[in-house]
Amino acid sequence: MTTLLIAEHDHASLKDVTNKALTAAAQLGAPVDVLVAGENARGAADAAAKLNGVAKVLLADDPAYAHDLAEPLAALIRSLAPGYDAFVAPATSRFKNVMPRVAALLDVMQISEIIKVVAPDTFERPIYAGNAIQTVKSRDAKKVITVRSSTFAATGEGGNAPVEAVASAADPGLSSFVGERVARNNRPELASARIIVSGGRGMRSSANFTKYIEPLADKLGAGVGASRAAVDSGFAPNDWQVGQTGKVVAPELYIAIGISGAIQHLAGMKDSKVIVAINKDADAPIFQVADYGLVADLYEAVPELTEQLGKLGR
Amino acid sequence: MKILVPVKRVVDFNVQIRVKSDGSGVDTAKAKMSMNPFDEIAIEEALRLQEAGKASEVVLVSIGPAQAAETIRTGLSMGADRGILVRSEAPVEPLAVAKILRAVVEEEGPGLIILGKQAIDDDSNQTGQMLAGLLGWAQATFASKLEVDGAYFKVTREVDGGLQTVRLKAPAIVTTDLRLNEPRYASLPNIMKAKKKPIVERAAELYGVDLAPRLEVLRTTEPPGRKAGVKVKDVAELVSRLRNEAGVI
Missing domain, CATH: 3.40.50.620 (HUPs)
Known part of the structure; x- marks a missing residue:
C-alpha cells in the first residue's frame, strides 16, 4: 500500500x-x-x-x-x-x-x-x-x-x-483563528540553518542579544537560537528556544554563547556537527560536548570574533 | 465550570537518568520522582481561573501506581480540590491514557481540561491532542496565555514562527507550554489542608479500556556519546581552527 x-x-x-x-x-x-x-x-x-x-x-x-x-x-x-x-x-x-x-x-x-x-x-x-x-x-x-x-x-x-x-473534509467548526505574531527577518530558520548562534542566561538582556549575538549571526549568515533560561527571562522570543521542549537542531556549526549547558538544552543541539562554546565558567557542562571551548568573557570575545570574521571577508 | 487537570508522576527533571546495561530500559528504581513540570503549570493555570471566579472546582486525575497518589497530593497542596487515582502498575501509553481520561470526562463533565504539553520521561507530546480527538473537542496546544471569553476560550500558542492566537468553543482542551505561568509553591497551611482532601482510587481495568501496549519496546540504549574537544586559548585560535581544521566557516 x-x-x-x-x-x-x-x-x-x-x-x-x-x-x-x-x-x-x-x-x-x-x-x-x-x-x-x-x-x-x-x-x-x-x-x-x-x-x-x-x-x-x-x-x-x-x-x-x-x-x-x-x-x-x-x-x-x-x-x-x-x-x-x-x-x-x-x-x-x-x-x-x-x-x-x-x-x-x-x-x-x-x-x-x-x-x-x-x-x-x-x-x-x-x-x-x-x-x-x-x-x-x-x-x-x-x-x-x-x-x-x-x-x-x-x-x-x-x-x-x-x-x-482532493476534496476538503467537513470542518468541525470547533476553533477559529484570531491572529498571529510571526517574526519576519532575513535570517535562516533554525530547522534548516547551516550555522546557528545561540545565547543563554549569560546574555543578561534582550539588548545584549541585539548587540552581541545578532551581529555575529548576521556575519555568518546564521540562524539565532536561545536557551530556555534566556527565553524565560524575556531576553529572546519563544520561537528561538533550542532544547527538549523547544526546537531540536543539528547544524554544521552551533555556537553556544553564555549557555551553561543544562541537559534540556543539550537535548536540542548535541547532534550538531561542530559545537563551539564561549563561557567564562570553565566548569560549565556545555564544555563537555563542545569541540572547541573558549573560556572568556563573552562581552569581549564575541565582538572580537565578529570583527575577526569580518576581516576574513565574512 | 469544572476544570480537570491530568497529572503524571515522572523522574524529577534534575535527575540524570541511567540506561540499564542490558538494554531493558531506564533505571528509575531509586530515582527521585516528581510531578511532570508541565502539569504543575496546568494546575497553576486552573487555580488562577478558579481564583478569578471563572471556575468552580479543580479536579486532578493521575493514571499510575499507588505512589501517583503523592503526585496528586502535591497538586492538592497547591490548592486543587480533589483527586482521582486510576491505578495501573504497568506503564500506560498515551492512547490508552486518553481513553481512560475520556471515561473520566464522561463522569465528571468538565468544561475545560488543561494538560501538560508533554511528559519529560517519554517525550511523546500526544495525550491532550488524542483526548481532544476522542471527545471531538477543540484543542489548543503549547499555550502561553489562556483567557475565558463567555462560552469560548482565547488561547495564545507558542508555534515555530512565533505566537498564534485561536478561539475555541467550550468545552475544550488546552496543553501548557513553559511560559504560561510560574507555578506556586505549596504553603504549609495548604499542605496540612491537602491531607484531608479526598482522593478516590479506581483500578484502571474498571474503565473497560484495552491497556495492552501498541508499541513493543525492543530495547533501550544510551545515545552515542560526544566527547569534549579542545579548549582554545583565544579568539584568533578559535577562528583559525574553525576555518582550517573544522572547515565550517
Whole structure:
C-alpha cells in the first residue's frame, strides 16, 4: 500500500523539513504520496511534485487550512485514511499539534519524533530529553509517525509527479483563528540553518542579544537560537528556544554563547556537527560536548570574533 | 465550570537518568520522582481561573501506581480540590491514557481540561491532542496565555514562527507550554489542608479500556556519546581552527 507524507509549507513554497521527512517516509518501503493542505498552496504542491520518489501530490486548497487549525486538518487526513497504511509528518509545531489527534481518530498509538527507520514497523526515538534511545515496534495496522527532521538528509529534486486536487473534509467548526505574531527577518530558520548562534542566561538582556549575538549571526549568515533560561527571562522570543521542549537542531556549526549547558538544552543541539562554546565558567557542562571551548568573557570575545570574521571577508 | 487537570508522576527533571546495561530500559528504581513540570503549570493555570471566579472546582486525575497518589497530593497542596487515582502498575501509553481520561470526562463533565504539553520521561507530546480527538473537542496546544471569553476560550500558542492566537468553543482542551505561568509553591497551611482532601482510587481495568501496549519496546540504549574537544586559548585560535581544521566557516 502507500505512505502519505503531510507537507510542511508556507502555502507558496515547501519547507526543507518536508524534504527530510520524505527521506524517512521513503524508508518505509512503500510508494509515497504527499498531501499539501493550505490556502492558495499551488506553489507548495508544485514544489512537492518535483521531489524525487513522490508518486503523486494531493492538494487540498481551502481557507479552512490557511491557519494550522488542528481540527479541520485532522478531519482531512482522516478522510484520506482508507487509502494509506502510514501517515508521516515532520515534527514541527503544526504536526505535533495535529498528528496525535489523527492517531486517536484512527485508534493508533503514534510514534513521536523518530530518528531512525529500523524496519517498516520498527523505529528509534529519543526519550528522557535524548538521554536514552528507545527502539519500538508498532503493532498497529496503520502507522502515524512524526519525524525529527534534523536526523534525516533532505531528498533532492528531479521528479515530476502529478498534482491532484482532493476534496476538503467537513470542518468541525470547533476553533477559529484570531491572529498571529510571526517574526519576519532575513535570517535562516533554525530547522534548516547551516550555522546557528545561540545565547543563554549569560546574555543578561534582550539588548545584549541585539548587540552581541545578532551581529555575529548576521556575519555568518546564521540562524539565532536561545536557551530556555534566556527565553524565560524575556531576553529572546519563544520561537528561538533550542532544547527538549523547544526546537531540536543539528547544524554544521552551533555556537553556544553564555549557555551553561543544562541537559534540556543539550537535548536540542548535541547532534550538531561542530559545537563551539564561549563561557567564562570553565566548569560549565556545555564544555563537555563542545569541540572547541573558549573560556572568556563573552562581552569581549564575541565582538572580537565578529570583527575577526569580518576581516576574513565574512 | 469544572476544570480537570491530568497529572503524571515522572523522574524529577534534575535527575540524570541511567540506561540499564542490558538494554531493558531506564533505571528509575531509586530515582527521585516528581510531578511532570508541565502539569504543575496546568494546575497553576486552573487555580488562577478558579481564583478569578471563572471556575468552580479543580479536579486532578493521575493514571499510575499507588505512589501517583503523592503526585496528586502535591497538586492538592497547591490548592486543587480533589483527586482521582486510576491505578495501573504497568506503564500506560498515551492512547490508552486518553481513553481512560475520556471515561473520566464522561463522569465528571468538565468544561475545560488543561494538560501538560508533554511528559519529560517519554517525550511523546500526544495525550491532550488524542483526548481532544476522542471527545471531538477543540484543542489548543503549547499555550502561553489562556483567557475565558463567555462560552469560548482565547488561547495564545507558542508555534515555530512565533505566537498564534485561536478561539475555541467550550468545552475544550488546552496543553501548557513553559511560559504560561510560574507555578506556586505549596504553603504549609495548604499542605496540612491537602491531607484531608479526598482522593478516590479506581483500578484502571474498571474503565473497560484495552491497556495492552501498541508499541513493543525492543530495547533501550544510551545515545552515542560526544566527547569534549579542545579548549582554545583565544579568539584568533578559535577562528583559525574553525576555518582550517573544522572547515565550517
